Amino acid sequence: MRGPGKDPASTGRGDHPRDPVTGTMAERLGVILGRPVRRAARAGSSHDWEISYAELDDGTRLFVKALPRRAPATGVLTAEARGLTWLGQAFGSPALRPLAWDERIVVLPWVAEDEPTPAAAERLGRQLAGLHLTGAAQYGAPWDGYIGPLPMDNTPSDHWPSFFAEQRLRPYLRHALDQGSLTPSDARVVERAVDSVAELAGPAEPPARIHGDLWSGNVLWRGSDAVLIDPAAQGGHRESDLAMLSLFGLPHLDRVRDAYNEVAPLAEGWRTRVALHQLHPLLVHVCLFGAAYRTTALDTARTALRGS
The missing domain is CATH 3.90.1200.10 (Aminoglycoside phosphotransferase (APH), C-terminal lobe)
Incomplete structure (x- = not known):
């Protein structure tokens, strides 16, 4: 599936997709993160969720997974966020820690991928x-x-x-x-x-x-x-x-x-x-x-x- 390492510049989509619940994705992210979000770009879908990339006002890039507007809140994204948090509690854990989440959305850091060594x-x-x-x-x-x-x-x-x-x-x-x-x-x-x-x-x-x-x-x-x-x-x-x-x-x-x-x-x-x-x-x-x-x-x- 599409992961947090793909380049948001490659999406070729508009900066303000509609959020699955209300408002633009940028507005929704601003609420859940508690800080301004400069832009958000829809990048497609994977399984039962939608993928977006976003950028904070300081240029920090984000990777976002969200349930579609009419989809029920099954708990799948909550399970992902709780699992990453739990794995991240281990000393020296390689798990990517979520920045914020609720039952319909999970926000992760964007990862700039390199060749494996x-x-x-x-x-x-x-x-x-x-x-x-x-x-x-x-x-x-x-x-x-x-x-x-x-x-x-x-x-x-x-x-x-x-x-x-x-x-x-x-x-x-x-x-x-x-x-x-x-x-x-x-x-x-x-x-x-x-x-x-x-x-x-x-x-x-x-x-x-x-x-x-x-x-x-x-x-x-x-x-x-x-x-x-x-x-x-x-x-x-x-x-x-x-x-x-x-x-x-x-x-x-x-x-x-x-x-x-x-x-x-x-x-x-x-x-x-x-x-x-x-x-x-x-x-x-x-x-x-x-x-x-x-x-x-x-x-x-x-x-x-x-x-x-």
Whole structure:
């Protein structure tokens, strides 16, 4: 999705789009930020929200996500803002902190992106380890969860295998089956993996403070470091973040992982569990984008069952 690193000068749109609730976006931002906003430019949409760029009177650039005028306030943007704030409370966290939000809008700093470097990747690995080690009270979170536009059950749990199976896998398997993106035969393949999570989970670990949607598009490279955006933040298993980084590829991923292991070594056998952790985002992709991800999801379920 379009993130805070794109150049607002490239939008080619007017400076005063109408706000989803009332007035221009610039006026709405001025209220929520408590300071004048020089201009705001609509830049398109992503999932169920609209994207704008804005500029304060001192030239500071902003990235804005807002629900459309007639859309109900589902809580998706509140979950994003609360998640970023929670991740940002960890010492040295790479999460991008929101500047302001309400139930219909979230305002973030605009990030000037650079090319990823090995040094920045190593710093990200160390920061990610520190974020995970900060921990969480339980698996889940004390707010309603979303991954992209899809609701995500954050009911707190003390047992990761059942939490992962029943709150991260089975709901999206049912959704994909109900919408016809997976057949009943497909669902049985995935169901075997879901039913086997306890045997496949590896050594027990305490809840980690994880991003929860850490694909490469949610990593913005900025000079000597990186910042993380668009989380599905939760108490979860730290291997889930690392598995998702490898799902769609990340520049210098080996550097990230090596630096991570220097701070917080992964448990023995972690490589055999990558597919298990990747099954959640893949089922989400099947729900969002249909059968295009069907084959990958089924292959990943089979690989998870083999433990290889």
